[in-house]
Amino acid sequence: MDVIDLRYLDNFRLHLEFADGTQGVADLENEIASRKAFASLRHIPTFRRAHIEGGTVAWPGGLDLAAERLYALTHHLPPPTTIEEAEANAFKVSLRELRRLSDVRQEDLATTLEVTQGAVSRMESSDGETKLATLKRYLSALGWDLEVVAVKGDRRLRLRGI
Numbered sequence: 001m002d003v004i005d006l007r008y009l010d011n012f013r014l015h016l017e018f019a020d021g022t023q024g025v026a027d028l029e030n031e032i033a034s035r036k037a038f039a040s041l042r043h044i045p046t047f048r049r050a051h052i053e054g055g056t057v058a059w060p061g062g063l064d065l066a067a068e069r070l071y072a073l074t075h076h077l078p079p080p081t082t083i084e085e086a087e088a089n090a091f092k093v094s095l096r097e098l099r100r101l102s103d104v105r106q107e108d109l110a111t112t113l114e115v116t117q118g119a120v121s122r123m124e125s126s127d128g129e130t131k132l133a134t135l136k137r138y139l140s141a142l143g144w145d146l147e148v149v150a151v152k153g154d155r156r157l158r159l160r161g162i
Contacts, residue, residue: 104142
């Protein structure tokens with residue numbers, strides 16, 4: 001998930017916006033403190049020279065952090081170690097963001113779906129292996145529709161009846 005906007009806040013905190021429209025604050029103090037290669041960034045004026053390069057946050061001297069790691073830190077998720085984990089993080093954030101945009105609390109969504117709040121929480125924390133019917137029901141309860149599109153090269157075909 002590419003970083004598209006960056007604003008320095010204070011200390012080692014950056015406000016980041018991502019290509020999926022989500023945003024938040026990434027506190028990078030532990031990242032900086034725990035990596036020997038980032039020693040120069042412990043100096044606040046150097047840290048403040050953060051900029052976007054190639055869809056991620058970079059600093060002079062060729063230092064950068066992977067966009068997937070920044071995405072996880074910003075959204076309070078475990079940093080991914082595989083592409084599958086990065087995709088699972090994006091799925092989790094997508095569900096939470098849709099619920100936030102719909103201005104619906106987990107408890108209220110659970111009532112609408114006639115499930116427990118814990119069931120909604122588990123779905124929003126899942127790794128993306130959610131059944132389409134369950135996802136469609138979740139989205140419908142928020143007032144959204146689900147579309148599934150098959151893609152091959154530059155061809156796109158919307159699957160109907162799902």
